[in-house]
Amino acid sequence: MRILLIVLTCLTLSAQAAETVLRPSARLLFKQPELLQAGQCVRYEEGGAGWGVTDPVFFLKGEVLAAEVRTRRLGKCPVVPGKTLERYSRDEFNRHVQAFPCVAEGVAERDEQSGVVRIRVADWETPHARKAENAGRLYRGMFVEKKLEKGMEIELEADLLSVCRL
Numbered sequence: 001m002r003i004l005l006i007v008l009t010c011l012t013l014s015a016q017a018a019e020t021v022l023r024p025s026a027r028l029l030f031k032q033p034e035l036l037q038a039g040q041c042v043r044y045e046e047g048g049a050g051w052g053v054t055d056p057v058f059f060l061k062g063e064v065l066a067a068e069v070r071t072r073r074l075g076k077c078p079v080v081p082g083k084t085l086e087r088y089s090r091d092e093f094n095r096h097v098q099a100f101p102c103v104a105e106g107v108a109e110r111d112e113q114s115g116v117v118r119i120r121v122a123d124w125e126t127p128h129a130r131k132a133e134n135a136g137r138l139y140r141g142m143f144v145e146k147k148l149e150k151g152m153e154i155e156l157e158a159d160l161l162s163v164c165r166l
Contacts, residue, residue, distance in 0.1 A: 115158035
């Protein structure tokens with residue numbers, strides 16, 4: 001009888017381990033799909049950190065074209081030996097952002113479900129200061145490594161977006 005119980009426990013644990021994990025972006029699409037319907041105005045923001053004096057907020061604004069949940073294999077995060085993320089060059093930082101979400105060294109690769117939103121870009125404000133080179137996806141008129149243009153389409157995880165303020 002104990003052997004049967006042990007076998008059932010092992011089967012249950014292995015079935016749970018094989019399930020695809022829902023990232024916060026996927027949960028958002030399931031819980032509040034009305035926030036990201038086609039035609040909705042959304043913003044992606046970076047910056048604004050600080051207590052007394054806050055950094056400026058940089059943004060990208062656009063219209064939702066589509067939103068879906070996708071399963072993605074999370075591979076290893078690219079690492080530059082001897083450097084922390086804050087010390088990466090823009091190219092090294094872009095490689096990291098393009099691989100994200102990813103898993104750290106020593107963590108098993110796995111599948112996760114992400115809520116991905118495709119938007120048509122309408123407006124933006126990006127940082128130009130050298131200190132912002134590896135601080136975010138927006139930098140010197142670029143989104144990661146693409147030159148921003150009105151009407152271009154990009155994809156972001158749903159939990160990175162907010163609904164435009166009136």
